[in-house]
Amino acid sequence: MNKGRLSSFQMIKDDLLEKIKAGHWLPGETIPGEESLAVEYGCSRMTVNRAIRELASEGIVERRRKAGTRVALQSGRSAKINISIVRKEIEARGATYRYVLLENEERFPPEGVRAKLSMKEKEKALHVRCLHFADETPYQYEDRWINLTRVPSAAQQSFEDTNPNEWLIQEEPFLEAEHVFSAQLADEQMADLLNVQIGAALFVIERRTWQGADTITAVKLSHPGDSYRLVSRG
Amino acid sequence: MNKGRLSSFQMIKDDLLEKIKAGHWLPGETIPGEESLAVEYGCSRMTVNRAIRELASEGIVERRRKAGTRVALQSGRSAKINISIVRKEIEARGATYRYVLLENEERFPPEGVRAKLSMKEKEKALHVRCLHFADETPYQYEDRWINLTRVPSAAQQSFEDTNPNEWLIQEEPFLEAEHVFSAQLADEQMADLLNVQIGAALFVIERRTWQGADTITAVKLSHPGDSYRLVSRG
DNA sequence: GAGTGGTCTAGACCACCTG
DNA sequence: AGGTGGTCTAGACCACTCA
Numbered sequence: 001m002n003k004g005r006l007s008s009f010q011m012i013k014d015d016l017l018e019k020i021k022a023g024h025w026l027p028g029e030t031i032p033g034e035e036s037l038a039v040e041y042g043c044s045r046m047t048v049n050r051a052i053r054e055l056a057s058e059g060i061v062e063r064r065r066k067a068g069t070r071v072a073l074q075s076g077r078s079a080k081i082n083i084s085i086v087r088k089e090i091e092a093r094g095a096t097y098r099y100v101l102l103e104n105e106e107r108f109p110p111e112g113v114r115a116k117l118s119m120k121e122k123e124k125a126l127h128v129r130c131l132h133f134a135d136e137t138p139y140q141y142e143d144r145w146i147n148l149t150r151v152p153s154a155a156q157q158s159f160e161d162t163n164p165n166e167w168l169i170q171e172e173p174f175l176e177a178e179h180v181f182s183a184q185l186a187d188e189q190m191a192d193l194l195n196v197q198i199g200a201a202l203f204v205i206e207r208r209t210w211q212g213a214d215t216i217t218a219v220k221l222s223h224p225g226d227s228y229r230l231v232s233r234g
Numbered sequence: 235m236n237k238g239r240l241s242s243f244q245m246i247k248d249d250l251l252e253k254i255k256a257g258h259w260l261p262g263e264t265i266p267g268e269e270s271l272a273v274e275y276g277c278s279r280m281t282v283n284r285a286i287r288e289l290a291s292e293g294i295v296e297r298r299r300k301a302g303t304r305v306a307l308q309s310g311r312s313a314k315i316n317i318s319i320v321r322k323e324i325e326a327r328g329a330t331y332r333y334v335l336l337e338n339e340e341r342f343p344p345e346g347v348r349a350k351l352s353m354k355e356k357e358k359a360l361h362v363r364c365l366h367f368a369d370e371t372p373y374q375y376e377d378r379w380i381n382l383t384r385v386p387s388a389a390q391q392s393f394e395d396t397n398p399n400e401w402l403i404q405e406e407p408f409l410e411a412e413h414v415f416s417a418q419l420a421d422e423q424m425a426d427l428l429n430v431q432i433g434a435a436l437f438v439i440e441r442r443t444w445q446g447a448d449t450i451t452a453v454k455l456s457h458p459g460d461s462y463r464l465v466s467r468g
Numbered sequence: 469g470a471g472t473g474g475t476c477t478a479g480a481c482c483a484c485c486t487g
Numbered sequence: 488a489g490g491t492g493g494t495c496t497a498g499a500c501c502a503c504t505c506a
Contacts (some may be wrong), residue, residue, distance in 0.1 A: 007474075021408045035474060037244045044480095045478085046476075046477070050475090065483070065490085065491050066486050068490090068491060070301075074407040079317060080312055080314050080315075082312045115482070159392075180463050181415060182460070182464075183417035183462075184460075185435045187425050199433055201436070203416055204417075220479090224419075225416055225435075229414050229415065229416055230416075242494075267472060298473080298503085299502065300471055300474060300503065301471095301473090301503095301504070302473080304471080342504090471504095472504090473502090474502075475502100476500085480496080482494080482495100484492085484498105484505100486488105486489095487488095
């Protein structure tokens, strides 16, 4: 075992993956059981188990007790997208980040937002709107609603120096989120804010963030479509 | 151990995650070492190791030898997107899938595409264009180039019954891919194909797919912006 | 140098599923 | 009913890195 530098399980994983990619076993076919692979690789079953378990978690193979391990039928692809902090995203491009607060008011949210935040009627939420600039060019318009029942301390924030995105990540880490991506046209207001033509293409991300049963915040992020690219690998 | 039904490592993982979310250890703080946790939970170190290893792979904690395990600073969020087969995507909505082939020709690719496919000059590639309908409404326009050096059998395909997406997945599973998402405006041709107004918002996915050093295919997928939503969780 | 995580082992019991 | 994966153990050695 442990020829070379890689750990045994990593070598086994690589070897199996290579064989699968080479078509040694076709999608749907069963690969040998853990015990026989352990003998073949001259290692313990646990080591083989870890190699295959990781392949399974990556969707390369599918495992079932008694039925064994099969090469997965490639029904679809999944890609992981990193949605970073806007400031870092801009700074990573070597551009200068600037942030302008447009609104920070407690308001009665419109019905659609109220439902998203799962709030009661006649309850106020915090409405924060701001613009993020890259080298003085509008990069992202942020329209956010924050559930004050769940994050009352937001009411005391001015959001003049720290943007709400970063403040919330600091204040409430480990939230779950759901994203919806779409393409929309700039109306007069958006065109004005993002300094684009009316009718320009906008790349829009809507994110709802929650913890347990409580929705914390709902935000709509709009980018000029020609300048924003969300890249993913996998 | 194994109180309840969950496996020990899963219980430990859940317990640690809960404590982290509750702020028992703040981001950047060190959590106890494996050995002491093993004593605390009354299990072997391997069990604790697996629990923490999985938390690390999910980005919840960061581990370093000697330094120990720290709660990760939430620098950004990552979201996993499933990019499924178009047909299944449409059928999942209860709509009827229909597919129309528009072009299937060997051509000299334009310079940009040639570079993407990392092909030599004066080499032909296969250009396939098609439309995917949901209930007779244009759903996605697909403009694809296939590297014939790498997938020569594509030249023999008519792509009249099987769409190139599904054929490639069957023929060449286990590829790596890179996606770029953007918003664009419909020009005359796109408006005509997708049955939208000129200047309508389009949600565009560009995907490059490769295996090892060989780029297999590059494809541009365009959707009417108001009808397409790419949802992700995480 | 020493403490922490990274990995491996050889055996064990169990849960689940398929034939 | 039996085979397969799922998990756990108790101990071991190693590799990295921080102080």
